[in-house]
Amino acid sequence: MNPVTKGEFAPAPVRWFLARLMAHTELDDEEQRAILRLHGQAAEVRAGGVIAVQGTTIVHSHLVARGILAQFDEASDGRRKATRLFVPGDMCGLQTVECPTIAWGLCAFTSCTVLHVPHDELRKLVNRFSGIRRALWREMAIDASVRSKWTGNAALKNGAERAAHLICELSLRMERVGLCDRNAFNLDASQPQLCQALGLTPVHTNRVLGELRRKGLISTGRRAITVGDWNGLRKLAEFDPAYLY
Amino acid sequence: MNPVTKGEFAPAPVRWFLARLMAHTELDDEEQRAILRLHGQAAEVRAGGVIAVQGTTIVHSHLVARGILAQFDEASDGRRKATRLFVPGDMCGLQTVECPTIAWGLCAFTSCTVLHVPHDELRKLVNRFSGIRRALWREMAIDASVRSKWTGNAALKNGAERAAHLICELSLRMERVGLCDRNAFNLDASQPQLCQALGLTPVHTNRVLGELRRKGLISTGRRAITVGDWNGLRKLAEFDPAYLY
DNA sequence: CGGATGATTGAGAAGTCTCAACCGTGGTGG
DNA sequence: CCACCACGGTTGAGACTTCTCAATCATCCG
Numbered sequence: 140m141n142p143v144t145k146g147e148f149a150p151a152p153v154r155w156f157l158a159r160l161m162a163h164t165e166l167d168d169e170e171q172r173a174i175l176r177l178h179g180q181a182a183e184v185r186a187g188g189v190i191a192v193q194g195t196t197i198v199h200s201h202l203v204a205r206g207i208l209a210q211f212d213e214a215s216d217g218r219r220k221a222t223r224l225f226v227p228g229d230m231c232g233l234q235t236v237e238c239p240t241i242a243w244g245l246c247a248f249t250s251c252t253v254l255h256v257p258h259d260e261l262r263k264l265v266n267r268f269s270g271i272r273r274a275l276w277r278e279m280a281i282d283a284s285v286r287s288k289w290t291g292n293a294a295l296k297n298g299a300e301r302a303a304h305l306i307c308e309l310s311l312r313m314e315r316v317g318l319c320d321r322n323a324f325n326l327d328a329s330q331p332q333l334c335q336a337l338g339l340t341p342v343h344t345n346r347v348l349g350e351l352r353r354k355g356l357i358s359t360g361r362r363a364i365t366v367g368d369w370n371g372l373r374k375l376a377e378f379d380p381a382y383l384y
Numbered sequence: 385m386n387p388v389t390k391g392e393f394a395p396a397p398v399r400w401f402l403a404r405l406m407a408h409t410e411l412d413d414e415e416q417r418a419i420l421r422l423h424g425q426a427a428e429v430r431a432g433g434v435i436a437v438q439g440t441t442i443v444h445s446h447l448v449a450r451g452i453l454a455q456f457d458e459a460s461d462g463r464r465k466a467t468r469l470f471v472p473g474d475m476c477g478l479q480t481v482e483c484p485t486i487a488w489g490l491c492a493f494t495s496c497t498v499l500h501v502p503h504d505e506l507r508k509l510v511n512r513f514s515g516i517r518r519a520l521w522r523e524m525a526i527d528a529s530v531r532s533k534w535t536g537n538a539a540l541k542n543g544a545e546r547a548a549h550l551i552c553e554l555s556l557r558m559e560r561v562g563l564c565d566r567n568a569f570n571l572d573a574s575q576p577q578l579c580q581a582l583g584l585t586p587v588h589t590n591r592v593l594g595e596l597r598r599k600g601l602i603s604t605g606r607r608a609i610t611v612g613d614w615n616g617l618r619k620l621a622e623f624d625p626a627y628l629y
Numbered sequence: 630c631g632g633a634t635g636a637t638t639g640a641g642a643a644g645t646c647t648c649a650a651c652c653g654t655g656g657t658g659g
Numbered sequence: 660c661c662a663c664c665a666c667g668g669t670t671g672a673g674a675c676t677t678c679t680c681a682a683t684c685a686t687c688c689g
Binding site for chain 1: 643644648653
């Protein structure tokens with residue numbers, strides 16, 4: 140069996156993950172096969188459902204198979220702020236392989252399916268294959284870059300700009316996996332969920348989305364946002380995809 | 385020459401860096417010696433001075449020897465937001481070893497001295513020593529955790545709370561290096577610099593600092609903030625050092 | 630001494646929050 | 660099948676946080 144054939148039998152999220160890595164790092168056949176052999180128990184989680192609790196120790200990373208996963212920080216009064224979102228094919232928590240006690244929480248941003256990939260398996264790959272080591276290092280570099288942009292956005296952009304930026308980022312990342320066209324991106328998140336990603340109250344999130352809608356940039360439905368004018372969103376948000384590599 | 389003796393002759397920032405790593409990862413003698421042999425050209429930078437420009441490709445990481453270094457994100461109108469600060473002994477830009485084109489900028493938060501450590505050297509260490517690999521992986525995990533906290537803070541805390549949180553974080557990190565006592569921490573940053581870290585305007589930064597001063601939590605001078613009541617700051621900021629590991 | 634920079638204060642505007650109410654939809658139990 | 664309820668979306672009004680513009684003062688450096 141050649142690796143391509145084997146690849147076709149690997150679960151889609153694992154193939155997406157491999158494609159992600161190969162977008163920035165050359166991996167030889169053996170390394171590709173090793174990635175494709177990754178597996179983990181699948182779990183379905185409804186929007187808002189908690190997957191991992193702040194302060195606990197976990198023994199696996201989370202590979203997104205469907206929907207969107209959120210890392211979040213929580214205030215003492217329970218308010219949450221998403222600090223990073225993960226789309227299908229993303230391996231969330233690569234850092235936790237060597238640092239398994241998490242200072243952040245993990246929840247489902249939209250209804251989603253995650254594969255629990257044991258840290259042990261990832262650790263073995265890293266120790267054995269220099270290409271995979273390089274690839275995961277780069278994944279963490281991209282992760283840091285995205286976090287940096289989010290921190291910057293929180294201070295440098297207002298609500299509408301942040302919302303536009305978020306939609307640009309998610310649509311582009313979903314497009315790269317091959318799950319949508321950026322001009323026809325549909326996000327099935329409720330406004331109460333969205334407001335955690337934007338760092339706004341539900342009421343103001345509603346007003347900001349209304350503003351984007353009135354400008355013809357998006358259309359909204361119950362639990363759904365659809366891109367209407369991607370370029371308009373990009374301009375409003377000053378979205379520059381360089382930070383996504 | 386035994387490693388300890390040699391270590392005493394390594395530059396202080398390199399020894400601090402080694403101590404940082406050994407706080408979370410066991411390294412054998414050979415690995416310790418390898419770290420202590422790290423070196424790089426030193427550069428002095430005045431507060432606000434740019435060290436690396438967004439979008440360029442760099443060939444070394446930056447080890448802080450004195451002062452505080454800032455990664456920042458920049459808006460098109462030139463406003464900057466610091467997204468991560470680095471104190472002496474911190475290796476800034478570990479991620480860039482395998483991803484050298486930076487999507488963020490780098491500048492001096494306070495007047496500082498940095499050592500330019502070639503990526504090549506770090507890459508060699510990582511490929512050769514599994515302990516160092518693990519240690520740097522953990523450094524990147526802590527980095528992600530801190531970034532996550534900063535993103536959360538931007539949305540979950542107001543100006544005064546963020547200022548208190550920043551002072552708590554920096555004083556604790558400086559204390560760990562052995563450069564100060566948290567109750568006697570002095571930050572020699574001007575308010576125009578501080579405002580970039582807090583995500584506030586200079587005017588509002590001034591008002592927020594005045595509020596902390598009136599509460600007896602800090603005292604301020606020209607280009608300086610001194611901790612007056614660390615526990616008071618901690619309570620106000622709801623500072624929990626877990627995210628620093 | 631003069632100019633640049635930082636700290637401080639005031640006043641009004643903009644962005645966002647809070648509280649409140651109302652509506653539509655979808656699911657649930659009687 | 661219907662009544663009801665939970666939830667999400669929407670809108671209004673007023674309050675609070677932060678920004679903007681402006682002015683003043685002190686300090687440091689040339």
